[in-house]
Amino acid sequence: MRKNFTLYWPSFVDVELCKDLGIITMIFSKYLNYNSSILCNKNQENYDEVTKENITMIYAVDDVIINNALENTDVLLLIGYYDFNLRMIEKYKSINPKGKIYLKLDLNIHWLRRIVLGKENTDLLNQCTLISVECKNLKKTLHENWPVKIEYIPNGYYNAGITRNIEYKEKENTIITVGRLGTYEKATEVLLEAFKLAAPKLLNWKLKLIGSIEPYFQAYIDNFIETNPELKDQIIFTGRINDRKLIEEEYKKAKIFCLTSRCEGFPNVFGEAANKGCYIISSDIDPAWDITDDKKYGSVFPINDHVALANELITVCLNESRLESVCKDIQIYTKENFEWIKLCEKIESFLNENNE
Template sequence: MKIVRLTPGMDNVNFIKDPGMIPYILFKYFGYEGGVASYWEEGFTYLDKEVKGLEFYSFKKVTGKPTLDAIIFLINNAKKIDVLIVYFMARQSFLWILTYKILNRRGKVYLKGDACEKNLPEFFRKEFKYSVIKKCMTKIMIKMSALTSIETKKLQNFINKEHGIQIEYIPNGFYDYGIRKDIDYKYKNNTICTVGRIGTSQKASEILLEAFALASDKIIDWQLKMIGSIEDDFKQYIDEYFSRYPELKDKVIFTGPIYDREKLDDEYAKSKIFCLPSRWESFGLVYLEALKNGCYIITTDIPPANDVTDNQKYGKIFPIDDYKKLSEIIIELVNNEHIIEKAHKEAQNFVYNNFYWVNICR
C-alpha cells in the first residue's frame, strides 16, 4: 500500500518532522510504501540517512504555481496512491483532495489540520464571518477525507463541541531511531534553554530575555541559552539588552543554529528547564525534544501547553507576553528545584508513552 504526503514546499528539516516522519514510520515499522511528493530542492540530506528508504516523488515546476503543479502531479499519479496525506484546511488542500478523489475513488485521504488558534480556518473560529462557499468547501473537504485530525485536545474539543464535526486528536511525535537514552539529572546544568528562530514575532524571544533579566539577581548561578538563528532586525534589540544588563553578558548565551542532531540533543540534556514563550504554535516539536531529555517545561497558554505538560504536571504555563509572571515562575522553580528533579524522570516516560511516533502511527 502506497502512502504519500503531498507538499510542494518541502524542505530538508521537514523530513525529520511530521511531514516526513509519518510516511517514514509507516514504511519502516508497518510495511507501507511511504513517500513524499514535492518539488526537488538541493540539500535534501536527510533522505540519505535519517529517513533512508522513504520514497521521494519529485514533480516539475510546470506552471511555477505550487497548487497547480501539485494537481498536475495528481493527474499523473493519483491512481498509484492508496492514501494521500494533505495538510491544512485550505483552498489548495480542497483542490488537491477533490482532484485525487475524482481520479481515485477508492483512495483514502488523511487531512491533517496542523492548526493553531492563529491559523485555524475561519469556519471554526468563534468570531467567524464565513461565506457560504468557504463553509461548504470546508465541510466537503472533511467529508471526502477518511481521517481528519488536529494536534491539540483544546482545538479538537472546541471544533467537535461548537460545530458537531468529528475530528480526531492525533498529536505530533518524536523519533529516537530505536535508541532510548534516559538522562540522569546529575548530567544537567543550571541552564534554561529555548530553541527556535530567535527574534520572530511568533517566538517572543524578548519575553524570555526580559524575564531572565528580572529574575537574574535571584538566580545567581543560572544561565540562559538561546539556541537558533537570529533575525536580523532582532540584533539591535540584543545590543540594547546587553547595554541595559551588562552583567548578563556571561549568563545569556546565543549559540546560533545547531544543525547536528546529537549536539542539539545534548543541549537539551544539559538543561534543567526548557522555555517556549511563543505567541502561537500548532504544536511545537521542540516540546517533545525537551521532554525526551528530561527538561521541565515553561510555556505560554497556547493550545498544546496542557497536552505536553500533562496539565502542568511536567511544566508550568503563563499568559502570553507576561514576562513578569514568567520571571516569577523561574524564581519559584529555582528556589524549589526538587520540583524540576522529581518531574524529569517521569517526563521522559510520559513523552515516550504519549508522543512516540511508532506508537502514534500504530
Template sequence: MKKRKLVLVFNDVERVHLVKDVFLVPYYLGKRLDMEVSIVYPPTETNVDLPSSHRGVKLIRLPKGRYPITASLWLMKYAKEIDILMQFHFRNRVTLTTFVYKFFNPKGVVYCKSDGLFCFEPFISIPKSPLLKFLYRNYMRSVNCISFELKDALYMAQTKSFMGLSLKDKAVYMPNGFDEEDFQQSGVRERAFSEKENLMITIGRLGTYQKDTEMLLDAVADIDLKDWKIMLVGSIEEKFKSKIEAFYQMHPEKRYSVVFTGPVYDRNLLYDLYSRSKVFLLTSRFESYAIVLGEARRFSNYLVSTPVGGMSDRIHDKGQGSFVEIENSESLTSVVEDIINGHLDISKVSNDNLSWDELVKAIRLPGFN
C-alpha cells in the same frame, strides 16, 4: 509481494522538513503499515538540493509550474497506484488534489494531518464560490481520517458540523511526536536529572514578533542567576542584534550566563542540549503547536511557557511545568527565580512516550487497521 503505496502531496518541502512532521509522519506511518512511501512536492529555489530519497522514503519533485495544478496533473497519472493519499491542513489546494485523487481512484484512502483551530476558518466562513463549496463538501466526504495536534481543535471537530457535515467519526487526537529512532542511532547519552546541568534553554527564531525574545531578556535582566546558565538557540533577526548588545552593555555580568548560540542544525547537538538542560523556556505570543515543547518533555525538561502551542496538553500537573502570561516578563521572572532558589521542585518531570512509532497508531484508516 508488492508493497502498497502511501503518498504525501505537500506544497512546500525544504531540507528542514526532513526532521519535522512533514517527513516523520508518513515515514513512521509507512513503517507501521509496511508500505512504500513517497513525498511529492513542487520545486523551489531553496529545495533543488534535496536528495531523491531519505531513510527509504522517495522524494519526488514535480515539474515546474503552478501548484496545485502540477500536483493534480501528477495525481491524474498516478492516482490508481496510490493506496493512501496523505495531505496537511485544510486548504483550497488540498480540496482540489483530494478531488482529483478520488475521481481517478474512488477506492483510495485519504488521511489529513491538521494543526490548530485556525484550520477551520474555511469551514466556519463558508466560501461564496460554488466551486469551492463543492470542493469543500467533497473533501469532507472523501477524507477518511483527520488527526489534530491540539485537544481543543479535536473537540471542535467532534462537536460542530461544517457545511452540514460532521467530522465526529473521522477526527482523532495525535500530538506532534519525537523521532525516537533517530535519537537511538545518534549515540547521545540521555541524562538522569542528577546528571543534568543547571541550564535553561529556548530554541526558535530569536527576535521575531512571534517568539517575543524581549520578554525573556527583560525577565532575567535583574535576576541573580547564581550558578545557572540560559542558552538561547536559533537564528537571530538582524534588527534584534542591537537589543542583545544593549542587554549586555547594561548587564555585563550576564555575558557568559545568558548566551546566544546562533542556529544549531546538527540534531545530535540539539539532543545533547535537551539532555543536559533542566528547564525549557518558551515566551511565544502565539504558536499552532510548538514541537520544541514535546522534544523538551522527551528529555524530562521542566516546561515554562506562555499558554500556547499545546502547552496545556503537555502539562498534567504542577510538577511538569509552569505557565507564564503572554507579554508579561514579571510573570516569567517569578517562575525563574523560584526555580533558581529551589522553591519549585523540577526534578520529577515524567518522560512522556511521544515516539512517532506509538503516536501514529491513533490514525484509523479503513482496510489498514
C-alpha cells in the same frame, strides 16, 4: 504487498524531514511497511526521483507525474487547512476514489477562528478517511463547531540518538529555548526580559538560546547585552544547530525548556524537550496544557507577561526536588503519549478502522 503512502506538500524542503510531516512519512516506510513518497514542487537541480530517509521524492513538474503519483497512492497525507489541500482532496478522489486521505489540520486557535466552513468545504472534508488535530482544547472546539469527525493526535518526538532515560544528575543549571529567535510568534524578547528580572536570584543559572536569529533582532540583542553587561556570561546564543544528536545533547543537559510563543500549533520542540526530562515552562498556548498534562510536569504563564515568567523562573529554578521528580515523570508520560512511532501506529489503526 507494501502499500503506497504519499505526503503532498508543495513547498517541501530538506529541513522538514526532521519535522512532523517528514517524520510521519519516514515512519510509515521504516516501521509500518509502506512505500513512502513526498510529492512536492521542484527545488533541486535535477528532475530525477531522489530517495532520502526511506522516502522517495517525486517532483510535481507536470500533470502526468502528479496524476500517476496519485493513482498509485493508497494513503495521501495532507497537512493544514489550505486551499491547495482542499483542491487536492477533490483531485485525488477523482483519480483514485478508493484511496484514503489523512488530513492533519496543524491548527492553532487563531487560524481556527478565521475559518468559515461552508457546505462545499464540509463535503470535501467528509471525503477524508481521517482528520486529526494536535491539541485537546482545539478538538473540543472543533467538536462543538464542525460537522466533521476529528481525532486527537498530538505532535511527538522521534529519537535520532539518545533513547535511554536521562538521569537528573546529568543535567546542568540551564534554561534553553529552541526556535527561530526574534520572530513575532516566538516572542524571544519576553524570555530575555524575564531572565533579566530573575537573574539576581539565579546567579548559578545560564540561559541558552538555540536557533537562527532574525536579522532585525540582532540589534535588539546587541542593545540588550550592552545595557545589561552583568548578564553577558549568563546568556548564550548558539546559533542554529542542524545536527539532531547535538540538539538532543542540549535537551539532555538542560533542566528547563522555556517557550514564550504568542502563537503556535503543536511545536515539535515540546516532545523533544519533555522526552529528555526537561521541565516545561510555556506561555498559555493550547499545546502547553497537553505536554505538561495540565501543569503536572510544567508551568504555564500568560502570553506576553515577562513579569509572570520571571516569577515562574525563580520559583521553579529554586525548587530542586520538583525539577528532579518532573525529570523522571515527564519522560514516562512522554514515552507513553508522544512517541512518534506509537502515534503513527495510532494513525494507521484509524485509517484501517475507517474502511470505506
